[in-house]
Amino acid sequence: MRVSVVDAGSNTVRLVIADVEGGVPLPVHTVKWKLRLSEQVGPDGTIADEAVERLVKAVAAAGATARRWHAAGPLAFATAVVRGAPNRHEVLQRVASGTGIRMCTLPGETEAELTFLAARRWLGWKAGPLALLDIGGGSLEVAFGRGRLPDFAASLPLGANRLTREYLGVQDPPGPGELKELRRRIRHELRDVASRIRWERPRTAAVTSRTFQQLARLCGAAPGRFGPFVDRELACRDLRAAVHALAGLPAVERAQLPGISAPRAAQSLAGAVVGHTALKLMGLPRAVVCPWAIREGVLLRYAEDGADWWADATGGTDTAPAPAAPLRIATPTPVTDGQRAVPRFT
Numbered sequence: 001m002r003v004s005v006v007d008a009g010s011n012t013v014r015l016v017i018a019d020v021e022g023g024v025p026l027p028v029h030t031v032k033w034k035l036r037l038s039e040q041v042g043p044d045g046t047i048a049d050e051a052v053e054r055l056v057k058a059v060a061a062a063g064a065t066a067r068r069w070h071a072a073g074p075l076a077f078a079t080a081v082v083r084g085a086p087n088r089h090e091v092l093q094r095v096a097s098g099t100g101i102r103m104c105t106l107p108g109e110t111e112a113e114l115t116f117l118a119a120r121r122w123l124g125w126k127a128g129p130l131a132l133l134d135i136g137g138g139s140l141e142v143a144f145g146r147g148r149l150p151d152f153a154a155s156l157p158l159g160a161n162r163l164t165r166e167y168l169g170v171q172d173p174p175g176p177g178e179l180k181e182l183r184r185r186i187r188h189e190l191r192d193v194a195s196r197i198r199w200e201r202p203r204t205a206a207v208t209s210r211t212f213q214q215l216a217r218l219c220g221a222a223p224g225r226f227g228p229f230v231d232r233e234l235a236c237r238d239l240r241a242a243v244h245a246l247a248g249l250p251a252v253e254r255a256q257l258p259g260i261s262a263p264r265a266a267q268s269l270a271g272a273v274v275g276h277t278a279l280k281l282m283g284l285p286r287a288v289v290c291p292w293a294i295r296e297g298v299l300l301r302y303a304e305d306g307a308d309w310w311a312d313a314t315g316g317t318d319t320a321p322a323p324a325a326p327l328r329i330a331t332p333t334p335v336t337d338g339q340r341a342v343p344r345f346t
Contacts, residue, residue: 002028003302004066005295006059008078008103010038010137010161011263013055015062016295017071025299029069033058034263037081038137038161047085055091056098063101075298075310076103079111080138080159104314108155112141114297116150119206121300122292128203133278134293135211135271137161140278142193144200152196156189160211160264160271168270172250179247182270186277194281205279205287207234210264211271216289217259218242218268232289236279243272 003025004017013033018025035058040051047055059076066074082091083105095103106114116132123130132150134141138159143150167182168174174182207216212234217223219238222230246254246269255265264271279287301309 001303002069002071003299004062004069004071004074005298006062006066006074006076006101006103007295008035008037008055008059008076008082010079010081010159011036013058013062014295015065015074016299017066017069018299020299020303023300023303025296025303029065031062031065033061036263038165041081041085045085046087047082047091052091052094056095059095059101059103060099063099074101075302076101077298077314078103078105079136079294080108080162083108084138102314106313108139108141109153110313111139111294112143112153112155113150114301115141115208115294116143116145116153116297117148117300118292118294118297119208119290120145120148121296122290123204123206123288127206127288129200131197131200131202131205131282131284133205133207133212133275133287134209135160135207135274136209137267140274142197142278144197144202154193156193158186158189158274160267160274163270163274164267168266172266173247174269179273182273183277186274187281190278190281194278197282197284202284205282205284206290207275207287208290208293211268212275213289213291214259214261214264214268215239215242215272215275218245218257221259221289223259228291233286234275234289235286236276236284239272239276239279243269243276246272 001021002017002019004015007014011034013035015031016027017029018027035054037047037051037055040048062074082088085091088105092103095101115134119132120130129146132143136159138161140156140158143153145151163182167178170178216232216234219234219242221232251266254260254268255262260268
């Protein structure tokens with residue numbers, strides 16, 4: 001069975017065509033269109049008309065490519081930059097009317113669930129209790145679980161691009177005051193979720209996303225040309241050193257560092273601060289860099305649970321649907337365990 005997935009993110013629209021027979025998504029063709037949607041939003045997050053038109057053209061091209069490769073779908077979704085836009089309904093309707101493809105926005109917690117599934121499948125059961133972190137352009141997804149799907153999942157407004165716009169847009173490189181405010185915001189947002197991860201004491205931590213991959217390369221991991229099966233890790237102490245290195249350079253010079261691409265150079269510092277702060281607060285000295293992420297998670301759920309799963313997940317409208325199955329999402333309620341107050345998430 002050949003299936004296609006279209007993912008509209010903050011920077012790019014990506015198409016993945018994969019054969020999913022046997023429960024393993026084997027890519028046969030991938031394409032990406034660099035739209036940088038996050039750079040074309042208004043102060044309130046509204047996506048500009050020109051950016052919407054470019055999105056429509058990219059999705060149409062993705063659909064045409066999928067048909068040429070005789071792939072079902074595409075299963076099309078947009079992440080935080082569209083999900084949080086006040087004109088989200090209009091954007092999705094224009095995509096549908098202009099391409100014939102029904103794109104949806106998945107809730108952040110569902111994105112975390114799907115990415116967790118991809119990491120679990122990649123790492124296998126030997127990973128044991130697993131913590132998952134995924135930094136996107138608009139949000140940070142966190143999940144933890146012992147089985148196929150997470151016991152809890154959370155989506156926090158800590159995307160690398162979002163924080164760059166909100167905290168690091170005045171000076172280049174930013175001043176100490178900007179970094180201090182950025183760290184304060186990240187610690188505040190992560191407080192409850194980090195407490196849960198520390199309590200669970202995961203055996204393995206996994207990080208995924210292009211941001212983490214580039215930071216791992218900066219910290220000494222093998223380059224991407226060595227292939228996905230090379231073991232890659234990201235240590236908290238190395239990420240701390242990366243924060244200091246990135247903070248001392250303007251964006252144009254960061255792009256000269258190993259692993260840091262020019263389009264992501266500006267947001268690399270915010271991504272590093274989020275990553276380091278999260279690992280530190282969660283008590284995770286190191287994490288495995290997983291090459292599979294949300295697109296592979298979508299393909300796995302589709303292969304394992306059938307086409308009805310996608311129909312249920314995306315609901316009956318063209319806007320953000322309910323999750324396919326109830327998730328235990330990060331909503332802390334105190335539970336006493338001996339002398340300690342243990343954060344529980346329902």
